Amino acid sequence: MRLELNSLTTLNNKIDALSVGSDNLVIFRPDDHLWQVFLSDARTIQNDLSELERGKFNAHRAMRHIDQLIKSVEDAYQYLPENNNPIINNSQMNPLSLPLRSRLLINQVADHGIAIESSIDQLMLENQQIIESHINRILFIFMMSTLIFGVLCVLAFNMIYQRIALPTRNLINTISRISQDDDKARAEVFGKDEMAELSMAFNGLLDQKDRFHQQILQQQNELKKQAELLEIAGRITRFGGWSVDMSTKQINWSNMVARIHGKPEGYSPRFEERLAFYIPDHQPHIEALFKNCYQSGIPYDVELQILNSAGEPVWVRTSGEAFRDNEGNITGVHGAFQDISERMELENRLRQSQRLEAVGQLTGGVAHDFNNLLTVVIGNAQILTESFEDSSRLKPLADMILQAGYRGAELTRSLLAFARKQPLDPKPEQIKPLIDQLWPLLERAVGEEIGTKFIAEEPLKDVLVDAGQFENALLNLALNAKDAMPKGGQLVIEAENTHLPEQYAHHHDIAAGDYVVLAVSDSGCGIDADKIDKVFEPFYTTKSKDKGTGLGLAMVYGFIKQSNGHVNIYSEPGQGTTVRLYLPVAIDKTAQLTVNKKDSDTLQVGHESILVVEDDPLVREYVLTQLKALGYDVLSAADGKQAMDILESEQSIDLLLTDVVLPEGFNGRKIAEHALKLRPALRVLYTSGYTENSIVHHGRLDKGVLLLSKPYKREELASKVRMALLTGE
CATH class of the missing domain: 3.30.450.20 (PAS domain)
Incomplete structure (x- = not known):
């Protein structure tokens, strides 16, 4: 529009010039050259107007007036006087003095010029209106565009905020929470655009981090467990x-x-x-x-x-x-x-145990035959001693043989006790009455130079123990204490209830539980630290050769262990020694048959029929002689087959006296079992110097079994036989 308006202004100027030119041509009648220029200018203006016409301007009226102007000028140029003088000179200044036709032509030319200018002005006005209209439209469009742009900007900003800023802020907040050790923090997902994918990817990374963290924690826990196991293994080992x-x-x-x-x-x-x-x-x-x-x-x-x-x-x-x-x-x-101190100690204990086991096997191997021989020696020596007069020179020899036999028997019993192969008959017993009964003998054994004291907790629990073997053990400890106090001193025996915990029991190879502990303390010379671990070994002694065999404490040790108890010793050189015996508390206190022991020289005689089964001929002959002398009717068998033949006969038999260990695998227990099937009322008395496992299990006599241990005196034989016969009545 601006270019077209400029064109109209230029045309307006050209038309003004054309109008002036037309006046000059009419008034002054120039030559043809100016006429041709005028026509050329007029045609040029027409062409310009034609261009404006094609530009959708209403220039047709202006073009028509230009045509008419040209025609009017042409007419004026042709019909006015052809002289070269102007129509109006300086002397004729009044137009009314011109001819009418000339005035009409001049007025026509002027009117067309004015009309042309008016048309151009009209075109310019229309153009201005169009421009104003365009400007208004442009302003409207600009304002609408601005408004739309603003709305679009708001929408775009909102979209940018929703799609970029908000998710970004959300990611920033999530990262901030993660930096504060919030393992549960996750970015919120908005929509399904790229930021949403970014948030989901970020959450995926966090999930993967958590999985890795969990794996690391699991590995740390595993490592911690392994470290704990290694620590436990290291601590235990x-x-x-x-x-x-x-x-x-x-x-x-x-x-x-x-x-x-x-x-x-x-x-x-x-x-x-x-x-x-x-x-x-x-x-x-x-x-x-x-x-x-x-x-x-x-x-x-x-x-x-x-x-x-x-x-x-x-x-x-x-x-x-x-x-x-x-x-x-x-x-x-x-x-x-x-x-490895504990292992070394265990190895030492194992070696000691192996040595002791070897002693036990040796003891078991010789005990049977040795006790058979001692039975014959003691029995016959006793007969010889009784048969000689006091004045006879042979009586001291017989007495020496008898005493040697007793010492041999005691030695064998001590070895069996240490090897834990002596037959025990434990029963629920009260410790205090046992010690009170033994106390006079104990005081005589230690002598008047040593003061004695017995302290017992009240009430003491009953213990499961073989009373006879317990008395022997206590007497052995008292005699050891006496030897440790050659110049006199104090012997104190204390008894109290105690409980051995699991830890102590585990380290001392004993069952945890309730015990009665018997502490025997002396104020003697004590035992050196390098010797105290050996005092329970057989034949080890710190005494001179004429003071003992070294089997006293070994016997005590074996008896306590066989009784499921425990023994320990504490000593300080120059201060004294304390030996503690832990005896298991009796759980089953059912009353059992007890036969009172009587120290009497009176032999108990009888008249019943007795079958003696003994493989050793010397022992068999000795037993037959003694039983016959006591008034019994006696039958004998050298092995199990002969015994069964007699039992299956019609012979009257009241008592089966059988050795436990017999040849050909047919021991005394089997003979007794077969005999009781044939003769249910038959009484059975076993005799043995080494019982193996036929009537003794876990060191204990089977319930209801009577045993006469070899070697034995004639009085013991008579007493046990009468006990066996009376028990079944």
Whole structure:
């Protein structure tokens, strides 16, 4: 529009010039050249107007007036006088003086010029209106565009906020929560656009992080469990590790190694101190092993002794090997360290147990035959002693034979007691009455120079024990105490209830539970620390050769262990010794048959029929002689087959007196079982010097079994036979 308006302005100027030109042509009548210029200018203006017409301007009226102007000028140019003088000169200034036709032509030309200018003005006005209209439309469109743009901007901002800013803020808040250790923080997902995908991807990363974290926690828990297991294993086995960096001389100990040395956790010694913990005899050996290891790479594994911080010797197993850098150079030594004191103690106990087992096997092997011989020796020596007059020179010899037989029998019983192969008949017993009954004999045994005292807790629980063997054990302890106090002293026996806990019981190979502990204490010379572990071994004694056999404490030890009890000893040189006997509390207190023992020289005689089964001819002959002398009717058999033949006969038999151990695998127990099937009313008395397992199980006589232990006196034989015969009535 601006270009068209400029064109109209230019046309307006050209028309003004054309109008002036037309006036000049009419008034002054110039030559044809000016006429042609006028026509050319008029045609040019028409062409310009035609262009405006094609530009949708209403220029047709202006073009028509230009045509008419040209025609009017042309007419004026043709019909006016053809002289070259102007129509109006300076002397004729009044137009009314011109001819009418000339005035009409001049007026026509002027009217057309005015009409043309008016048309152009009209065009300019229309153009201005169009421009104004366009401007208004443009302003309207601009305002609407601005409004729409603003709305679009608001919508775009809102969209940007919803799609970018809000999710971004949400991600920032989520990251902030994560930085504050909020493991549950997750970004909220808005819509389904790229930011939503970003939020979902971010959440996926967090989920993956959580999974990795859980896996790490699980691995840490597993490592922690493994570490705890290793700690438990190390604590139970007393096992630890160590390392030495030879470049810095730095030693690192695990906590267990520090504890083994009696040091606090985290302690590690200086390099110069490492040998000081070993006992002097072992220091050169461990130094040579360590030197060969870090110089030549030779590993070592050795058992040595150290002294802990309390000065106590500890057996340890130490092993080491060289560790190298990437180039294969030895840079240090590392290894393991274990406290093996308990193992060494167990091995010592095992070796001792094996020695004792060997003694027990030897004892069991010779006990049967040896007791058979002692039975014959004691029996016949007793007969000889009684048959000689006091004035006879042979009577002292017979007495010596009898006393030697008694000592041999006592020796065999002590060996069997130590080997835990003596037959026990434990019953619920009250300790205090047993000791009260034994007390006069005990006081006579220790002598007047030693004061005695018995202290008992009230009430004491009943114990399960063989009363006779218990009295022998207590008497042995009293005699040992007497020998430890040659110049007199004090013997105190204390009894009280106690309970052995699981930990103590586990370390001393005994069942936990309730016990009655009997402490026998003396104020004697005591026992040296290096000897106290040997006092329960058979034939070990600190006394002179004429003071004992070394079987007293061994017998006590075997009896207590066979009774499911426990014994320990505590002693300090120059202060005295205390031996504690732990006897198991009786659970079943059912009353059992008890036969009173009577110290009487009166022989109990009878008239019943007795079948004696004995494989040793000397013993069999001795028993037959003694029983016949007591008034019994006696039959004999050398083995099980002969015994069964007699039992299956019509012979009257009231008592079966059978040895337990017989040849050909047909022992006394089997004979008794078959005999009772044939003769249900038959009484049975067993005799043996070594019972094996036929009538004794776990060291205890089977219920209802009567046993006459070899060797025995004639009075014991008579008493047991009468007991067996009277028991079945």
